[in-house]
Amino acid sequence: QVQLVVSGGGLVQAGASLKLSCATSGLPLSNLHMGWFRQVSGREREYVAMISPSGGTAGYGSFVRGRFTISRDNAKNTVYLQMTNLNPEDTAVYSCAADPRSSSLQWASWAYRGQGTQVTVSS
Numbered sequence: 001q002v003q004l005v006v007s008g009g010g011l012v013q014a015g016a017s018l019k020l021s022c023a024t025s026g027l028p029l030s031n032l033h034m035g036w037f038r039q040v041s042g043r044e045r046e047y048v049a050m051i052s053p054s055g056g057t058a059g060y061g062s063f064v065r066g067r068f069t070i071s072r073d074n075a076k077n078t079v080y081l082q083m084t085n086l087n088p089e090d091t092a093v094y095s096c097a098a099d100p101r102s103s104s105l106q107w108a109s110w111a112y113r114g115q116g117t118q119v120t121v122s123s
Contacts, residue, residue: 002026002098004114009094011120012086018119020081022096030054030074033103035110036081038092038119048094049081050103059103063089086121093118 008020024032035050049070051058058070069082079096094117097110104110 002032002112004096004098004112006094006096006114006117009117009119011122014087014121014123016086016121017082017084018086019083020094020096020117020119022079022081022114024077024079024098027098027100028074029072029077029079031100032098033100034070034072034079035097035099035103036070036079036094037097037107038090038094039116040092045095045107046092047105047107051079052103083119086119088121088123091119091121 003025005023012018030053032053036048037045038048039045047061049060049068051070051072055072060068067085072079096114098112099110
């Protein structure tokens, strides 16, 4: 069983940066595909980014447009999402997910899914 704890959310102004962390336990992070998703109330959860177990491959949702960077520190069992140039449309609850087999664009396909942290961007 893998536990995921997300932190780093908050209220920021448009144009600001924020770094989210997802701390894992239960399995070595180096064995896990990791992903970030976000959800606005009343809307479907949206894929944000994913990273391979080694960190050698990363992917992003089309809306990211170079503003976000996913990274991982396997020694610290933590995955990060660095977000820059935030805008009000980025306001959402951000959650992370893990899977030892593969990654997916679909939240429900991930073996382990954590609680989220609220990110609010004011204009």
